[in-house]
Structure formats: structure tokens, C-alpha cells
Amino acid sequence: MSFVTRRALSTLIPPKVASPQAIGAAPDAVRMQRVVNFYEKLPRGPAPDVKPTGLLGKYQAKHFGKNPTVMPVIHAIIGLLIVGYAQNYYYHLRHVKNNAH
Numbered sequence: 001m002s003f004v005t006r007r008a009l010s011t012l013i014p015p016k017v018a019s020p021q022a023i024g025a026a027p028d029a030v031r032m033q034r035v036v037n038f039y040e041k042l043p044r045g046p047a048p049d050v051k052p053t054g055l056l057g058k059y060q061a062k063h064f065g066k067n068p069t070v071m072p073v074i075h076a077i078i079g080l081l082i083v084g085y086a087q088n089y090y091y092h093l094r095h096v097k098n099n100a101h
Contacts, residue, residue, distance in 0.1 A: 052061040063069050 052058045063072050
């Protein structure tokens, strides 16, 4: 096996942290104690719920969260109506009031 292949495989395989040889040796025992201390400090149980921040985050939490609603569809329809009327006014309706026949 070439050096490059061995190096590539070594990044995929985690190091042997708790090998039997490491438990009996004094320098490795200190290393094992550090690993144990690290894992003891990790939080246990399910992760706490993240509070939404910002306008979009609060909107998503309210309408797409645990109780999804149909309001985003209604909001999209209202938004399209407003944009459509604004386009109609800009391209057509603003000229009608000035050119009354």
C-alpha cells in the first residue's frame, strides 16, 4: 500500500483511544484520564430547543413549527396580488387617469 493510500485511510479510521496497551502504561493513563474527563463534561440528554431569532426565524417557528398552518399560502397569495397590482399601476393604470377620453 502506498503512503498516500495509507494516509487517506488513516484519516477515516479514528485513533485507538482506549486500547488495552494504553490502560496499563503510565503516560497513556494520563492521556486516558484526559479523554474520560472530556467525555464526562459533555451534556447528556436531548438538546434544548433553540429559540428563534429574527423576523424570518419567528415566522418559520410560528407557521412551520410543531403546528403548521396554511397562513404562508395565504400570505403568498396576498403578496402576489400586491405585486401584481403594483405592476398594473406602474405599466397601465397611472396613464389612464391622465388620458381620460
